[in-house]
Amino acid sequence: MSVVEGCENMIHFRLVGIKLGEGLKHDTTINEIGRMARAIFNFPVSPHPLGSITSTRSQLIYDWVMTLAEQPVDEESKLQLLQDFIHALTPVDSPLRNLIKETVNPSELDFWSMVHESVVKVAKDKFEDGYHADAVESSFKEINARVKEVLRNKTGKELDGASLMTNAFSEKSPVIVLADLSTETGRNIQKGFMQIFAGAMTGIRNPHAHENIPISRERATHFIFLASLLMHKLDCTGLIEQGIFDDESQLSDLLSFLSSQVFPYETFDGMFKELAERGNSDQQYQAVFDSGLVEYHDKMMNYSDHGEPDLHHTKPPNPIPHSSSIKIEYIQ
Structure with missing residues (x-):
């Protein structure tokens, strides 16, 4: 090199x-x-x-x-x-x-420490030997292979490329769920990533697979980071494959519930009780955080004299009008 x-x-x-x-x-x-x-x-x-x-x-x-x-x-x-x-x-x-x-x-110099391990395995040696286009092609072929296996196992369909991605991530009947589909935001996220996955096959993988297109090291780096992002997004779906969730709807329901939660005074006890009543395990709760699907965010809120959140500021604040609270947010 x-x-x-x-x-x-x-x-x-x-x-x-x-x-x-x-x-x-x-x-x-x-x-x-x-x-x-x-x-x-x-x-x-x-x-x-x-x-x-x-x-x-x-x-x-x-x-x-x-x-x-x-x-x-x-x-x-x-x-x-x-x-x-x-x-x-x-x-x-x-x-x-x-x-x-x-x-x-x-x-x-070593940007590979930030790249998904599956991409590193198929692309690093080619990239460092100067075969930048081959490294990019291998990265997106690996994504294609991973999605193809999921679709084949769940539906028996044998698709490839952009059509594979639009079927797997369909916003109306997805095989691979990436967001809370009960909300408009979640549906937009699902649709957006479907388009990104499909576009990556049409605009990046296919041209480099069928033609000898030269590519600079810098541009190849950008493409590899995109492949890494998509691989990390697919990791989230592994929660079902690993048996942590029974199906997509169970994962989607938990994400919807968690993203609606706000915790005044950073008190979480009530939420864990409700999670148990809903049939969600501690493992499921921890898994969605460990996978990066949701995160805690600090939030400042006004509270009424009775200590209840005054989200619309319709009540006069008590003598200590602001308090720290925690909100769980879905991460796109």
């Missing part, structure tokens, strides 16, 4: 220029710097005086690096030119050849 792989939009050119110039100020000449630069770059050098640089050779190297940083070319090409310049001026075993990696924050 190239040293510049994974570094787009993260390099601190100024820092590279300073360190490279400092490291070579006793090991090269003005003529050598100029000769190598002219062989690699197709633009003239511009002066970038920096008071902290005292060596003429260091200043010239810095000028070339900063001039490169200003060029109107894509980041991947720019970084490759920078690497070529560094290699031309340094011996094979020089630690200066690691300057690009050293100026990148390691947590930024």
Whole structure:
């Protein structure tokens, strides 16, 4: 893998220029710097005086690096030119050849830690070997395969691509439920994700599967994050497959109930009693939070003299008019 792989939009050119110039100020000449630069770059050098640089050779190297940083070319090409310049001026075993990696924050470089594990398994090696389009195609093929298996197991249908997604996530009769379908918001979420899943197959997976379309590393990263998001969304449906919920309606009913709850003074006792009366287990309650389907949110409310929520502010507040409360909200 190239040293510049994974570094787009993260390099601190100024820092590279300073360190490279400092490291070579006793090991090269003005003529050598100029000769190598002219062989690699197709633009003239511009002066970038920096008071902290005292060596003429260091200043010239810095000028070339900063001039490169200003060029109107894509980041991947720019970084490759920078690497070529560094290699031309340094011996094979020089630690200066690691300057690009050293100026990148390691947590930024390894974006895979934020990507769903299923996507990492099928895409990471291809991506890091430079096969960006193949990595993207594999990511969305994995999503297609996962949804196809669910639909086949539940309905016996064997579909693929956009038609698979519109059947699986249908807003009227979904096989895979992603939201509380008893509310308009939930139905909109279901419809929206159906369109995203279907659109990803038509607009991303299919073109890269059928044609040799080149794709930049940066664009591939964006697509991989989208695939990761969709995989995480599918994880929520696993609550039924794991047997935590009997069916979609039981999950939908619990989400609807929880999203209607507000807890004045952060008191939850009544809700747990009602959950038990509804037939919901502690495992089900915990699972919808662990999966990220719902979250707690702080809320400030006015309360009447009797301690009841005055949501419409129709009653005068008591001497302590505001109190912290908790509301459970469905996460889109």
